Amino acid sequence: MEYAQQILSRLAKVQGRNSRKKRFVDSVPCAFCRGSGEDPKYGNASRCSVCGASGKLKVTPPVVTCLKCRGSGREGSGMTCLSCKGRGVASVSKDAGTCVKCLGTGKDGVFYCTPCKGQGIV
Numbered sequence: 001m002e003y004a005q006q007i008l009s010r011l012a013k014v015q016g017r018n019s020r021k022k023r024f025v026d027s028v029p030c031a032f033c034r035g036s037g038e039d040p041k042y043g044n045a046s047r048c049s050v051c052g053a054s055g056k057l058k059v060t061p062p063v064v065t066c067l068k069c070r071g072s073g074r075e076g077s078g079m080t081c082l083s084c085k086g087r088g089v090a091s092v093s094k095d096a097g098t099c100v101k102c103l104g105t106g107k108d109g110v111f112y113c114t115p116c117k118g119q120g121i122v
C-alpha cells in the first residue's frame with residue numbers, strides 16, 4: 001500500500017517535470033551574475049567566472065532551466081552549480097523527454113543521475 005503511494009507521488013512529480021519548457025534561444029543572460037558580468041561574490045573587481053564578464057552565455061538550443069539550481073546557477077553555498085556550471089540552463093536534444101533512469105528526478109541515490117547529468121531530461 002505504501003509502495004503504491006510512492007509510485008503515485010513519483011508519477012505526479014514526473015508529470016510536473018514534463019512541463020519544463022524547452023526554450024529555443026541561442027544565448028541566455030548569465031544566471032550566476034544575473035547578467036552583470038561581475039562576480040556576485042567578489043563584486044566588480046572580479047569578472048564572473050561563468051560568462052567571462054560578458055553577462056551573456058551562448059547556448060545550444062533548446063535549453064531547459066537547470067533542475068538542480070532551478071535556474072539560479074548557484075548552489076546553496078554560493079558556489080557555481082555543478083550540474084549547469086553556473087549557466088542556469090542545460091542544453092537538451094529537440095526530442096528530449098523525461099529520463100527513464102531517474103524518472104525525471106535527476107537523482108540517483110545521493111549522486112546525480114549520470115545519463116541525464118542531473119537534469120531529469122535527456
Ligand SMILES: [Zn+2]
Binds near residue numbers: 030033037050053
Ligand atoms: Zn556571469
Ligand SMILES: [Zn+2]
Binds near residue numbers: 070071073081084
Ligand atoms: Zn544548475
Ligand SMILES: [Zn+2]
Binds near residue numbers: 104105120
Ligand atoms: Zn536521469
